[in-house]
Every structure is written in structure tokens, then in C-alpha cells.
Amino acid sequence: MTTRLADIAARAGVSKATVSRVLNGAPGVATRTRENVLTALDALDYAYPVRQRRAELVGLITPELDNPIFPAMAEVMARALTREGYTPVLATQTPGGSTEDELTEMLVSRGVSGIVFVSGLHADTTADTARYDRLRERRVPFVLVNGFSPRIEAPFVSPDDRAAMRLAVAHLAELGHERIGLAVGPGRFVPVQRKIEGFRTALCEHLGLPAQEAGRLVQHSLFSLEGGQAAASALLGRGCTAVLCASDMMALGAVRAARQRGLAVPGDISVVGFDDSPLIAFTDPPLTTIRQPVKAMGQMAVDALLEEMGGAPPPRTEFVLMPELVVRGSTAAGPRGGPRAAGRS
Numbered sequence: 001m002t003t004r005l006a007d008i009a010a011r012a013g014v015s016k017a018t019v020s021r022v023l024n025g026a027p028g029v030a031t032r033t034r035e036n037v038l039t040a041l042d043a044l045d046y047a048y049p050v051r052q053r054r055a056e057l058v059g060l061i062t063p064e065l066d067n068p069i070f071p072a073m074a075e076v077m078a079r080a081l082t083r084e085g086y087t088p089v090l091a092t093q094t095p096g097g098s099t100e101d102e103l104t105e106m107l108v109s110r111g112v113s114g115i116v117f118v119s120g121l122h123a124d125t126t127a128d129t130a131r132y133d134r135l136r137e138r139r140v141p142f143v144l145v146n147g148f149s150p151r152i153e154a155p156f157v158s159p160d161d162r163a164a165m166r167l168a169v170a171h172l173a174e175l176g177h178e179r180i181g182l183a184v185g186p187g188r189f190v191p192v193q194r195k196i197e198g199f200r201t202a203l204c205e206h207l208g209l210p211a212q213e214a215g216r217l218v219q220h221s222l223f224s225l226e227g228g229q230a231a232a233s234a235l236l237g238r239g240c241t242a243v244l245c246a247s248d249m250m251a252l253g254a255v256r257a258a259r260q261r262g263l264a265v266p267g268d269i270s271v272v273g274f275d276d277s278p279l280i281a282f283t284d285p286p287l288t289t290i291r292q293p294v295k296a297m298g299q300m301a302v303d304a305l306l307e308e309m310g311g312a313p314p315p316r317t318e319f320v321l322m323p324e325l326v327v328r329g330s331t332a333a334g335p336r337g338g339p340r341a342a343g344r345s
Helices: 005-012 016-023 031-043 069-083 100-109 130-137 161-174 190-207 211-215 225-237 248-260 294-309
Strands: 057-062 087-092 114-118 142-145 156-159 180-184 218-220 242-245 270-275 288-291 318-321 324-326
Touching: 005 016, 005 031, 016 031, 016 294, 057 069, 057 100, 069 087, 069 114, 069 294, 087 100, 100 114, 100 130, 114 294, 130 142, 142 294, 156 161, 156 294, 161 180, 161 190, 161 242, 161 270, 161 288, 161 324, 180 190, 180 225, 190 211, 190 218, 218 225, 225 242, 225 248, 242 248, 248 270, 294 318
Parallel strands: 057 087, 057 114, 114 142, 142 156, 156 318, 180 218, 180 242, 242 270, 270 288
Antiparallel strands: 288 324
16 A cells, blocks of 8 residues: 555654655754654655755746636645745746746746646647656656646646536526526636536526537637627627626626626626636625635645655546635526517627
């Protein structure tokens, strides 16, 4: 049976993070504590050599920070790493800027002890996953957040996108909405595919709509305010009285699309977002949204990375966390006779 950090920690009477720091030669561990961990290593016949890290750096690679959920996620992970004596290095992708591969190479060249990828190429079903195999061959520990691929040997951390859609559709159906649209990003991304699956299942369960009909209520666009506006405008033109969006930014675009048609939110059109980004509770109207468990996801990603940095083999699995529906002021009872938008297309 493989010895894991949890076994060593239990034997030594310390935390897994402390074991990881001892294995990596990190400073800040009391002599007595370090000796206890080393004794536990001997007792459990743990073969991985204690080593000195080249640097106390951990890379965090995120998409552009325009979407507030990404800096929020990075902040959670940075705090967790700092508590354990590591220095987080935030590397952000920007349009026309460095690619994920370039950022990865930059971090590796600086001797990072590990990397967390947030919503990266691992979430794109059309991307070549060999880049992660090469990173594994270089013995760089990494964890992937939001987007699963069975082709990559690594720990994954994701929200339950299918369950999120079921929560949102159930809420809107209970309010009397019978024509619910879904505004999502490009279909090549795993979270988008999972949201569509959950959405179709929920429409069948709550409204009795067949999969083909539900498919006509899905509109792809970009993960941005403008993308949400365009997608929502198309869905309103198809008679939707409620629009469920794949991000809070898209939801704000949906509110704009409704108002451009002279429609009130939520009087005429209900809108649901996804993420529960910072400050989204203070929009006009306050946005009903699906809250990603950001704190739990960030902490779990850091814990998984510390495990691997400590020498434990990476679990080839996905940790899926349950999101939460947060009801605010952008959803209300469905209008009788459908939205006035249908007559204004």
C-alpha cells in the first residue's frame, strides 16, 4: 500500500502541510517537529528523499483577470500557500500576451515547486494534452482547476456544473417559467459541455422538454458582458422568459440586453448568473447566481499540490464540489403569456 502524506502526518502528529515542508527542506519547522516527521518516515519506510527546494515559489496560472472570479480564486490559493511558507507567483494570460505554455516555461525556469492551472488548456477538449505529460516528465507537480480530462494524470478540482444547472432550472421552474434559455461559452470547453448536459436534463425533469427542444434553448457566445448580451438577445427573440448564464459577466450582459428591449429585470425577464463574483450582490438588480465554492476549491487545490510536492503520487481523480444557489433580486415569477420581447425581435 502506498504511503501518503496523511499517513506520515498521523504518525508524526502534525499536519500534512508540515510533512510537505520537511520533505521539501522548507524553513520555519521546529527541530523537534522535523525530527518527529523524519522518525515517522523511517517507521513507515518512506523511500522518497528529503530534498532542498530550489525556491519556495508556487506558480498560479489564470486566464485574464477581467472576470472577478479568477482574482478571487487566486487570492484564496495565495493565502493558503503563504500560510504554509510558500511564495505564490501569479501568471495571468492576456489577449495577445504570453500563452499558457510560455508562462509555464517561465515559472519552471524560475524553479517553482509546483503549479496550479485555473481554467487553462486542460479544459479545452481540442487542446493537445501532451504539454502536461511533458511537465510531469520534468517532475513538476501540478493541479488543474475547473475542467477535467481523462488523458491527463493529475488531480483536478471542479464545481459540479451539472448540479448547478439543475439548481438554477428548478428555481426558475418553481417561479413559473416555462421557456428558459442558457447562455454559455464556446462548446469545446468541458465546463460548458457539462452545463449543457445538466441544463437539458433539468428541462426534461422539470418542464418535460425533450433533448432536441432543450438544445434550441442553448446559445453559445463569449464569456464576457458583450457575449452575454448577444446570447441573451438571441434567447429573448426565441421567447425565453428567463436566461441562465454561464458566468456573472454574461448575466450582466443579459440584463443589458433585456433593458435595451424595454424589458424589466425581473418584472419581464429573470436572469441567473454563475460564480457569485465579488460585488455581484450590489448590482442593479442584485444578481441571483450559482455560487462556486471558491474557498473550498482553492484550499483543496493547494492541499493536493502540497501532497504531490511532498512526494506522494498524484491522485488521478477529480474532486467535484457542490455549488450553491443564491437567490437575490434578478429572478421573479414568470410573466403570463411570455415576454414582450417576442413581439419586438
